[in-house]
Amino acid sequence: MTRNRSISVVAGLVALTTLTQCFTNRKNEGEKLYVANCQSCHMEDGSGLRGLIPPLAKADYLQLHREELPCLIRHGISGEIVVNGQEYNKEMPGLERLQLDDVTNLLNYIQTNFGNDNQRYTMTEVEELLESCPAH
Amino acid sequence: MINRNKLSLRRLLFAASLTLTAGMFYSCSESAAEEAKLPILGNREPVERVVEGQTVVDTLYHQIPDFAFVNQDSQQVTQETFAGKLYVTDFFFTTCPTICPKMKSQMLRVYEQYKDNPNVLLLSHSIDPTHDTVAVLKDYAARLNVTSDKWHFVTGEKDSIYDIATKYMVTAMEDEQEAGGFVHSGAFVLVDENRHVRGVYDGTKPEEVDRLINDIPVLLKEQNDQK
Numbered sequence: 161m162t163r164n165r166s167i168s169v170v171a172g173l174v175a176l177t178t179l180t181q182c183f184t185n186r187k188n189e190g191e192k193l194y195v196a197n198c199q200s201c202h203m204e205d206g207s208g209l210r211g212l213i214p215p216l217a218k219a220d221y222l223q224l225h226r227e228e229l230p231c232l233i234r235h236g237i238s239g240e241i242v243v244n245g246q247e248y249n250k251e252m253p254g255l256e257r258l259q260l261d262d263v264t265n266l267l268n269y270i271q272t273n274f275g276n277d278n279q280r281y282t283m284t285e286v287e288e289l290l291e292s293c294p295a296h
Numbered sequence: 297m298i299n300r301n302k303l304s305l306r307r308l309l310f311a312a313s314l315t316l317t318a319g320m321f322y323s324c325s326e327s328a329a330e331e332a333k334l335p336i337l338g339n340r341e342p343v344e345r346v347v348e349g350q351t352v353v354d355t356l357y358h359q360i361p362d363f364a365f366v367n368q369d370s371q372q373v374t375q376e377t378f379a380g381k382l383y384v385t386d387f388f389f390t391t392c393p394t395i396c397p398k399m400k401s402q403m404l405r406v407y408e409q410y411k412d413n414p415n416v417l418l419l420s421h422s423i424d425p426t427h428d429t430v431a432v433l434k435d436y437a438a439r440l441n442v443t444s445d446k447w448h449f450v451t452g453e454k455d456s457i458y459d460i461a462t463k464y465m466v467t468a469m470e471d472e473q474e475a476g477g478f479v480h481s482g483a484f485v486l487v488d489e490n491r492h493v494r495g496v497y498d499g500t501k502p503e504e505v506d507r508l509i510n511d512i513p514v515l516l517k518e519q520n521d522q523k
Contacts (some may be wrong), residue, residue: 201397209397210404211439249437 190269193262197255198270206274212250214243217274226279230263230286231293254296261289327488334347334486334494334515338465360491363460365421365450368433373419373448375491382515383417384508385485386499387461387468388422390436392473395482399499400440403447409509411446415516418447422459423468423478465496483506489519 197294198216202208206216214221218236221243236254240247264286271278315365319507338358346353364374365379384406388396422428428436435447440447451457461468461480464487468480480509495511498504 200394204400209401210441212400212436213397243374251391 171174189262190265190267191273193258193266194269197258197266201252206270209231211246211248214241214246214248216270216276218276222271222276223278229267229287230281230289231296233266234258234290235293236296241247251256259288300319306414309520332514334511337493337496350399356401357490357492358470360460360463360487363456365452365457366430367444367448367450368430368437369444371444372431373450376419377448378419378487378489380519381415381417382486382488382494382512383517384512385421385459385464385487386483387421387423387464387466389422389476389478390428391424392476392478395500399482400482400500401501401513402505404440406484406506406512407442407447407508408521409442412513413516415519416512420432420447420449420462422449422451423461424452425454425457448475466514468496486511488515490497 194207201213202216204214208215208217216222221241225232232252232254234254234256238251238254240249242248249291255263264281264283267286268280270276271280336357340358341356343354345354345357346352353372360375362375364372367373384403386403389400390396402418406416409521422433428451430451437444437447437449459470464482464483464485466483466485468478470477481485482487482498482500484497484499484505485495488494494515495508497508
């Protein structure tokens with residue numbers, strides 16, 4: 161009886177650990193993608209680089225252009241943009257190889273970190289937005 | 297009697313504390329004196345010469361040769377630009393997608409720290425001079441909001457830039473395999489008024505740049521003492 165109970169306790173713990181680990185990993189996915197693909201230019205704290213590289217931290221652009229962001233991540237951007245009242249003009253390369261779930265995780269990470277508290281995306285939403293990317 | 301004892305005890309204590317303080321002072325100033333000199337980096341060769349019939353051996357230190365580049369204001373920048381000053385130099389290119397933004401954010405820390413000191417200058421060489429024209433560099437510097445009398449962004453003959461990079465002991469070369477098309481180190485190099493390299497720091501690491509920011513006054517003091 162005691163043995164049975166201890167076995168079930170152990171089994172329960174193992175299941176719980178595996179599950180939380182699963183969730184934790186998924187949760188860190190966006191951060192990993194950010195570190196690998198964005199951080200060298202947008203910096204660890206999302207502050208960007210003065211007038212050269214726009215900030216992500218508390219950037220109005222994230223809300224004003226929310227629906228364009230999936231395409232922007234995948235295909236990059238060039239030309240003038242205005243972020244928090246400051247003009248920027250530097251080409252950002254696209255991340256063509258990122259899959260749908262990667263784009264979603266990355267965007268959700270950016271929208272909810274660096275002092276941002278913006279609406280998250282669902283995968284379906286990102287999928288639809290990616291389907292209607294303008295010619296690039 | 298009791299009074300005298302008290303007095304001498306007090307004197308003893310006073311003398312002891314004085315010795316202690318002096319000792320502390322001495323040891324402190326001694327270690328400070330040891331620290332107060334940065335090494336001269338690079339190859340050195342002994343050079344023999346004869347003085348009054350005696351052979352004397354001098355050490356010839358590695359020295360940055362003459363150079364001539366053009367900065368963001370189309371002004372020529374040469375070794376004369378830095379005469380009597382110390383400077384921090386690096387190699388980058390404006391379209392670099394990897395370590396350059398980090399390097400520039402760290403160089404900005406040095407800039408902010410010493411922007412009011414006329415004896416400290418900054419020199420950034422473009423290793424992609426074909427793309428990084430004077431106009432491109434001018435826009436780049438303006439967007440960083442830095443002044444050209446303090447921070448020179450230079451372009452020039454590609455070969456001359458790659459050649460001088462080796463003199464600063466920095467890696468810089470074209471490589472199609474590399475992101476952005478160039479491979480280069482993120483080093484910040486500290487150069488004194490005699491064009492000797494006095495420190496090499498990893499410009500992508502904040503703690504290394506802290507070290508540079510702390511080394512600059514040491515070198516300034518040395519240069520000042522020699523005047």
